[in-house]
Amino acid sequence: MNSKNHTILLVDDEPDVLEFLSYTIQKEGYRVFTASNGMEAVQKAKDLSPSLILMDLMMPEMDGIEACIAIRNIETIDQPIISLLTSRSEDYSQIAGFEAGADDYITKPIRPRLLISKLSALLRRPAQDENKQVEKAGIEIDRTQFLVRKDGEPIILPKKEFELLELLASRPGKVFNREQIMAIVWGDDAIVGERTIDVHIRKLREKFGNTYIRTVKGVGYTYNVD
Numbered sequence: 001m002n003s004k005n006h007t008i009l010l011v012d013d014e015p016d017v018l019e020f021l022s023y024t025i026q027k028e029g030y031r032v033f034t035a036s037n038g039m040e041a042v043q044k045a046k047d048l049s050p051s052l053i054l055m056d057l058m059m060p061e062m063d064g065i066e067a068c069i070a071i072r073n074i075e076t077i078d079q080p081i082i083s084l085l086t087s088r089s090e091d092y093s094q095i096a097g098f099e100a101g102a103d104d105y106i107t108k109p110i111r112p113r114l115l116i117s118k119l120s121a122l123l124r125r126p127a128q129d130e131n132k133q134v135e136k137a138g139i140e141i142d143r144t145q146f147l148v149r150k151d152g153e154p155i156i157l158p159k160k161e162f163e164l165l166e167l168l169a170s171r172p173g174k175v176f177n178r179e180q181i182m183a184i185v186w187g188d189d190a191i192v193g194e195r196t197i198d199v200h201i202r203k204l205r206e207k208f209g210n211t212y213i214r215t216v217k218g219v220g221y222t223y224n225v226d
Contacts, residue, residue: 038062072101177220
């Protein structure tokens with residue numbers, strides 16, 4: 001992935017936070033633009049069409065939740081959004097961010113390596129039209145509702161299970177190795193056990209059966225449509 005091809009929009013009402021984030025992200029070769037409130041963020045999202053938006057939740061004039069909803073209602077914008085949370089990292093804030101359309105979150109104080117890992121992972125995510133549904137072999141993945149249906153019956157998955165299934169189904173027949181899955185779904189710096197992927201695959205098979213996800217021994221996993 002060439003970072004020079006990506007533009008990041010940073011949104012925070014604290015100048016020192018914007019300065020720190022800009023420095024951290026520009027060091028990796030990304031182009032950076034900033035906004036100091038939600039209203040400015042919505043306008044710049046329209047004007048710039050950035051590759052990714054990193055946005056604080058607590059801001060004056062229009063907070064991050066309202067801004068996220070407004071951006072998601074712009075039909076021409078389908079960029080990943082990471083919501084910034086306070087150090088409290090309350091479950092309510094995380095849920096509110098996801099419900100507003102955020103793709104991920106990161107808590108303050110921000111760890112630079114983790115932030116860059118999340119940016120990189122989201123920007124590597126297979127591009128997909130959010131307004132479209134992925135339907136393969138009886139399984140329908142609806143990104144707008146964060147919902148999966150099997151033979152028409154809705155199944156609500158935890159976030160990582162959903163992202164793992166969505167990744168595999170985005171390229172039926174392609175074998176994703178463990179390194180690719182870990183980087184895209186969990187991020188390069190994710191602190192998880194070696195068997196995390198296996199556990200999530202097992203849970204998906206329990207819900208959808210063994211025919212959809214095939215193990216390629218010694219390599220990784222693929223979404224099977226045969």
